[in-house]
Amino acid sequence: MPLIRTKKDLDQRLKNISNSLTLGLVPTMGALHKGHIELIKRAVSENGRVVVSIFVNPTQFNNKEDLKKYPRDLSKDLEIIKAVDSEIMVFAPSVEEIYQKNVQTKKYNFAGLDKVMEGEFRDDHFNGVGTIVEQLFNLVKPDNAYFGEKDFQQLRIIKKLVEIQKIPVNIVPCPIVREEHGLAMSSRNERLSEKMRLKAGFIYKTLQTAKEKFGTKSALKVKEWVVNQFIKEEDFKMEYFEIADIETLSPLKRKEKNKKYRAFIAVYAEDVRLIDNIAFN
Incomplete structure (x- = not known):
């Protein structure tokens, strides 16, 4: 490989x-898990050749401690990829190779998609994401690029990036892969204790119930209910919960027919930041 x-x-x-x-x-x-494996398998099934890039991108971390603690195990990642298909090309450059001596973030106009939810709490995060993704697209020149819906806001912004930079690539969204108890698969889950990892299934269960309530309750009532659920759970600190239009990512104030909405949440558990989302209709 x-x-x-x-x-x-x-x-x-x-x-x-x-x-x-x-x-x-x-x-x-890197720090690959079953969610990544599903992305890779789909890419292999839909393309003649596949590149998997492994690069912990410094420009998308607004928290230096989070960057430092991000799990890294290239040998294990390579074993996982090889088990899927030994012909996959793995691009694992150093920071110096990507940015040389100038680690700078490019500025984009994402039409407000980057200003809400994650963007509100992670300053310049999506400019950092755009910087590395655009460079990877220019280096690899793929026909298709695969992204998980766990980072739905990021996925929406990457589609905008392709549009504004006129990059000839098809963005393929892939469903969220979850652990048995419902926690969305994430590399950060490895930093949770086993007890907390099991308990964190509460996040998805809350989203599921919120979805049910959305059928009969207003967005405000649903939001109030979710906030109260996390107030009761001392092991979790909710950073935000938002119901938003899937196209504009604008927070919902009043439901409109023929529009699709999604709920987004960010929660801290044992100082580990976990995000999730669910389609509401």
Whole structure:
């Protein structure tokens, strides 16, 4: 299985791929789990060749401690990828290879998609995401790129990035993969104690009940109910809960027919930040 460390090596290997084969890209920050595996499997099933990138991108971390603690295990990640398909190309560059000596964040106009929810609490986060994703798209030039819906706001912003930068790539959204008790799969879950990992299924159960209530209650009433549930649970600290239009990500004030909504949540458990979302209709 090819392990590629430099842009030059990546370019040379990509030039050897037949133009008749479609190329899929799965961008990751490593610490791979079952959610990533599903993305990779889908990419393999839908493309002639696949690149999986592993890069912990410093420009999307507004919290230096979070960047420092982010789990890294390249050897384990390579074993996981090889078990899916040994012909997958793995691009795992250093920070210096990607940014040279100039680790800077590019500024984008995401039409307000980056100002709510995650954007409100993680300053400049989505500019950092856009910076690395645009560079990966330009380096790999994939036909298809695969992203999980757990980071639905990020997915929506990447679609906007492709639109405003006129990048010829098809963005493929993939369903959230969950642990048995409902917790959305995330690399950060590894930092939770086993007891808390089980208890964190409460987040998804709350979202499911909120979805049920949304059928008969106003958005405000549903939001109040969710806030109260987390006030009762001392092990969790809720950062935000929002019901938003899936296209604009604007917080919902009054339901409108023929519009689709999604609920978004961020919660701290044992100082680990967990996010999740669920389609409401």
